[in-house]
Amino acid sequence: MLVQGIVRRLVAPLARLVYRPVVEGRGNVPERGPVILAANHLSFLDSIVIPLVAPRPVAFLAKAEYFRRPGFLGWLTRACLTGIDAVPVPRGGHRAAQESLEVALGILAAGRAFGIHPEGSRSRDGRLYRGxxxxxxxxxxSGAPVVPVAVAGTDRIQPVGARLPRIGRITVRFGAPLHFTPGSGSAGQARRAVTDEIMAAIRELSGQELAEGYNELSATTVR
Structure with missing residues (x-):
C-alpha cells in the first residue's frame, strides 16, 4: 500500500507534467463495481498509463518476468507495476492463459476494475489486430460492463525494444460502457461476437487500420 500511495501521489503527477496526456471520456468509467477496461496495445507503457489516468485503480496482469528484472531499471519497473496494482502471471500455453483469466475473474468478483489488451501482444506496426x-x-x-479504451502515442514514447521512454504526447480515450448477456448459439460463437463488438468499439475510438488476423506474437489471451 505504501508503494501504491507513492506512485499515485508522485509518479502520476510527474507523468502528467512530462507527457501532458490528453484524456477523454473519464466519466464513462463507472465509479464503483466490477468493470473491464479493454484497450488496444501499442507499447509496454499502455498498462501503466491507463491506471495513472483512469478515475479509479485498474489492475492489469503483467508478465512475471517484469518483476524479476535485475538492477535499478528492474527495481523501478517493479515499483511502478506494484504501485499501479499490476498482478504478476506466468506466460505460456493455454493452461497459463486460462489460469490468468481465473485471476482476472477474481479481481472482478471483488468489485474492482480490471484492464485487458484483447489483441494479446503489442502491435508492432500500429494496426489493430483481431481480439x-x-x-x-x-x-x-462476470457480468461486468466493458469500457473500450484507445491509447495513442505510447508507441512513439517507448517503442518495442526501447529501454527508456522518450518525451512525447499521449492520448487516452475511454468509450461508453458495453453490456453483454449470454446469447443464443454456442458459447464459442457468443464469445466471438462479443469480442468483435468490443474490438469495433476500440477501433472507433483509436482510428487504427485493421489487421486481417491475430497478432501471432501473442502468447496468451490476457496480454
Whole structure:
C-alpha cells in the first residue's frame, strides 16, 4: 500500500507534467463495481498509463518476468507495476492463459476494475489486430460492463525494444460502457461476437487500420 500511495501521489503527477496526456471520456468509467477496461496495445507503457489516468485503480496482469528484472531499471519497473496494482502471471500455453483469466475473474468478483489488451501482444506496426476471446469470457462470466479504451502515442514514447521512454504526447480515450448477456448459439460463437463488438468499439475510438488476423506474437489471451 505504501508503494501504491507513492506512485499515485508522485509518479502520476510527474507523468502528467512530462507527457501532458490528453484524456477523454473519464466519466464513462463507472465509479464503483466490477468493470473491464479493454484497450488496444501499442507499447509496454499502455498498462501503466491507463491506471495513472483512469478515475479509479485498474489492475492489469503483467508478465512475471517484469518483476524479476535485475538492477535499478528492474527495481523501478517493479515499483511502478506494484504501485499501479499490476498482478504478476506466468506466460505460456493455454493452461497459463486460462489460469490468468481465473485471476482476472477474481479481481472482478471483488468489485474492482480490471484492464485487458484483447489483441494479446503489442502491435508492432500500429494496426489493430483481431481480439482474442478471453475478454468476452470475462465479460460473460462476470457480468461486468466493458469500457473500450484507445491509447495513442505510447508507441512513439517507448517503442518495442526501447529501454527508456522518450518525451512525447499521449492520448487516452475511454468509450461508453458495453453490456453483454449470454446469447443464443454456442458459447464459442457468443464469445466471438462479443469480442468483435468490443474490438469495433476500440477501433472507433483509436482510428487504427485493421489487421486481417491475430497478432501471432501473442502468447496468451490476457496480454
Amino acid at each position: 482474442r476471446t478471453g475478454v468476452a469470457w470475462l465479460a460473460l462470466a
